[in-house]
Amino acid sequence: MTEFPNESDDSRKSTDSTEYTDESKLSHDDQPSVDSVEDRPNAEQGQATPTYRRDNPKSDKSAMLKKAVLAALVIAVLGVIAYGLFKSNQHSQPETISLQGQMQMQQTSIAAKVPGRIAQIMVTEGDKVTTGQQLIEMDSPEINAKINQARAxxxxxxxxxxxxxxxxxxxxxxxxxxxxxxxxxxxxxxxxxxxxxxxxxxxxxxxxxxxxxxxxxxxxxxxxxxxxxxxxxxxxxxxxxxxxAAASAQVAQVDAQLEEALVAKEEANLKSPIAGIVDDVIVSAGEVIGQGVPILTLVNPDDQWVVLNVTENHLNQFAIGQRFTGTIPALSSTDKPFTKEFTVYATSTLSDFATWRPTNNDDGFDVRTFEIKARPSNPDSRIRSGMSVIVKIDPTAAIQAQE
The missing domain is CATH 1.10.287.470 (Helix hairpin bin)
Known part of the structure; x- marks a missing residue:
């Protein structure tokens, strides 16, 4: 039988530290051993040895890491919940509707009134012209012959x-x-x-x-x-x-023929009927053109308007005389959008192909599409025909207007 007083201090410390932790070993034996029963009174009678507990640093770091992960998970869950509430609130509110229109200008085609050969083109694309300015010079021997005949x-x-x-x-x-x-x-x-x-x-x-x-x-x-x-x-x-009287009438008739020949010669040298900008030159010098053939086109920058296609459920926001604001992306910059105020002056319905039809009877009624024309309050010379115009409308404005 082993004697406890002769054991070393390390053995006693190991026994004290594992006295209450090694429960698994006790569970394997139904009864304690005789040595253990006999040794306990002797141990109690001996001098009591103090117990020293040492904290494990790795265990502390693991616990702190678990708390940090748990806190991060809680914050992530709360963020997901907040984002879901925000998106649900956004979907509950109607979104702003964007309409895309197109700028247009008054365009005039200049055509030849008499046949002839183009001798010289006196303008190019982008040139500003005034009323009465000569655009084309033509060479027509037939007109010269008619002038001489009329004079004789x-x-x-x-x-x-x-x-x-x-x-x-x-x-x-x-x-x-x-x-x-x-x-x-x-x-x-x-x-x-x-x-x-x-x-x-x-x-x-x-x-x-x-x-x-x-x-x-x-x-x-x-x-x-x-x-x-x-x-x-x-x-x-x-x-x-x-x-x-007969002689006077004959003279007047010949005068008219001479004037017609002179006018034809004047029309051969085409002049601008309006003030504007040369948009396109169709022909080249030296070409022979016939009567009524377009030669070039002019645009009037002061006569501008925008065309929008609007369904009738939003038509009340585009009544004649009503104003709205549009953005022109072609003239906008990243930090400064180019906006213009427009005034509606014309409304007309489009053909049946532009009608929005419901898929079934429960979806509602057929929605017609209307063409809206509006002029800018102050025309801008930088605007060109074909530029897009973005117009944002609030769908709730139609409901409020009806109420």
Whole structure:
């Protein structure tokens, strides 16, 4: 049997430290050993040895790590819950609707009114032009030929008019007068001869035949004298008023033909009908173009508007005269968006292809789409046709307006 007083201090410390911890070994034996029973009183009778507990640093670090992980998990769970509540609150509120429109400008196509060959193009894309500024110079020999023909016709018609208004020449008038005087003298002679022959006939000294011949001669000379007098009057009076009117009309007709030829030549050298910017030059110098063929296009930067397609459930926010704000991305920067205020001036419905139809009867009614046109309050020269315009609307505004 082992004696406890002779054991070393280390053995006693090991026994004290493992006295209450080694329960698994006791569970394997149903009864304690005799040595253990006999040794306990002796141990109690001996001098009591103090017990020293030493803390394990690794155990402390493990416990602190577990607490940190647990705290992180709690914070993550709370963050997920807060994010879910935030997103659910966002989904419960209606989102802002964005509409995309397009800027447009007044566009004018310049076409040729007369055929010809383009001699020179005097503008390029992007140039600013004023009203009446020459854009194209054309070469058309046909127009030049028509101008010369019209000028020759005018000279001929004008000479006919001058002749009708001036009348006969002085020599012609003098000749007519001399013929009238000669016939008048012959008529007077024939009258005197008839009177003498008639007296002789009445006295019985002249045959009836002679008297009749003298009378016929008298009548003939009278008619010739009258005809000569009328020729003299016609020479002095000039042409009739109808002839003068006809000559004047002929001159006017030739003037119109000449003016038409000159206008055609002027139209061949195309000039700008409006003030604006050259948007596109379609042809090149040296090309032969026909009548009505577009040559270039002009845009008026002062005549701008935006076109939006809006469904009828949001149409009350775009009534005629109502204002809204749009953003033009092409002119915006990262830190400064380019916004413009627009005023609605026209509304028109689109065709049936733009109608939003429900998939079944429970979804509601057919929603038509309308085209909205609005002008900027202050036109900007930097805006170009085709630029996008983003308009944000609040869907709750329609409900509030109805209430």
């Amino acid at each position: 016709g005018k000279q001929m018609a004008q000479s006919q008019l001058d002749k009708a208004e001036s009348g006969a020449r002085p020599q012609e008038i003098a000749q007519a007068k001399a013929a009238w005087q000669a016939n008048k003298a012959a008529s007077d002679l024939a009258a005197n001869t008839y009177e003498r022959v008639n007296r002789l006939y009445q006295e019985g000294l002249m045959a009836r035949q002679k008297r009749d011949e003298a009378y016929a001669q008298y009548l003939a000379t009278q008619d010739q004298t009258e005809a000569a007098r009328l020729q003299y009057d016609l020479a002095t009076e000039g042409a009739r008023s109808e002839d003068k």
